[in-house]
Amino acid sequence: MAQRLSTAEEYEALLEKHDTWLFDCDGVLWKGDHVIEGVTQVLDLLRRRNKKVVFVTNNATKSRKTLLAKFKDLGVQAHVDEVYGSAYTAAVYISTVLALPKHLKVYVIGQSGLEEELHAEGIQTLGGTDPADNTLAPFNLNPESWKPDPDVAAVVCGLDTKVNYTKLSKAFAYAQKEGCHFIATNTDSTYPSSYGLLPGAGSISAPLRYALGKDPVVCGKPSGTMLDVIKAKIHFDPARTIMVGDRLNTDIEFGKHGGLATLLVLTGITAESDITGPNASPTVPDYVVQSLGDLRLADKA
Ligand SMILES: O=C(O)[C@H](O)[C@H](O)COP(=O)(O)O
Numbered sequence: 001m002a003q004r005l006s007t008a009e010e011y012e013a014l015l016e017k018h019d020t021w022l023f024d025c026d027g028v029l030w031k032g033d034h035v036i037e038g039v040t041q042v043l044d045l046l047r048r049r050n051k052k053v054v055f056v057t058n059n060a061t062k063s064r065k066t067l068l069a070k071f072k073d074l075g076v077q078a079h080v081d082e083v084y085g086s087a088y089t090a091a092v093y094i095s096t097v098l099a100l101p102k103h104l105k106v107y108v109i110g111q112s113g114l115e116e117e118l119h120a121e122g123i124q125t126l127g128g129t130d131p132a133d134n135t136l137a138p139f140n141l142n143p144e145s146w147k148p149d150p151d152v153a154a155v156v157c158g159l160d161t162k163v164n165y166t167k168l169s170k171a172f173a174y175a176q177k178e179g180c181h182f183i184a185t186n187t188d189s190t191y192p193s194s195y196g197l198l199p200g201a202g203s204i205s206a207p208l209r210y211a212l213g214k215d216p217v218v219c220g221k222p223s224g225t226m227l228d229v230i231k232a233k234i235h236f237d238p239a240r241t242i243m244v245g246d247r248l249n250t251d252i253e254f255g256k257h258g259g260l261a262t263l264l265v266l267t268g269i270t271a272e273s274d275i276t277g278p279n280a281s282p283t284v285p286d287y288v289v290q291s292l293g294d295l296r297l298a299d300k301a
């Protein structure tokens, strides 16, 4: 059973136990463009105590560069080497694990942040923000209206707020080809916007999974690919590391797979009823707090 923390002494004990703190972003640090109360004080407190702070987000709409700009705009301190996003992980997976030859291309369902990370790894893309594919015109396979590019060797799907039938059809056509890789940045069903839940990246790739009858390789949490990418850049002792998240089937499972302690906050996706009572999830975090901001009380212990 998860341990519910609510006193300054309990928060202080948690701080003392962990040297490295991995933070999910949407629903933990902020919701849309609203920083959750007390979060900046908690991060300052951790930094004052020389804790290692790492940000691990499944949000693939932003590159690390644009994520950093968001941190700055919202007044949350962060350095580029502390920020890991599923767009970056997907790009690293394609360039290093698949080692896609440079003349081959990736068809993208996703936004500019995903394209930026792919391009930074030297990967050529089609689709994505290309105005030609951001259309509501009917799509058909008539060779006079569309000629598939024979060099497409992978399809990558992330959150795309302009997803449409043309993009889904092209992605489907490519992903059906023998040897074409089917990759998802992340498969979150929803995400917490400033004003409530909206369909997440997993809901964008769902039609493709259904049409293809197969699941993609997932690069974001809870997959080990995300942890491997972080471990390649940052040294930490898993026994003294904690993952803080708002979603059980991504953040908390990610922490558990990696042998890390896990702390669930209730400011995002997961509600009290998901962790208590007869319908509680089988994924049980080690600790639960109402909000990350509550940990600022540790200073008063
Ligand atoms: O669908 C999405 O892209 C995600 O739900 C969302 O952006 C997750 O971000 P995280 O909570 O991992 O920061």
Ligand SMILES: [Mg+2]
Pocket: 024, 025, 026, 027, 028, 245, 246, 247, 268
């Ligand atoms: Mg989250």
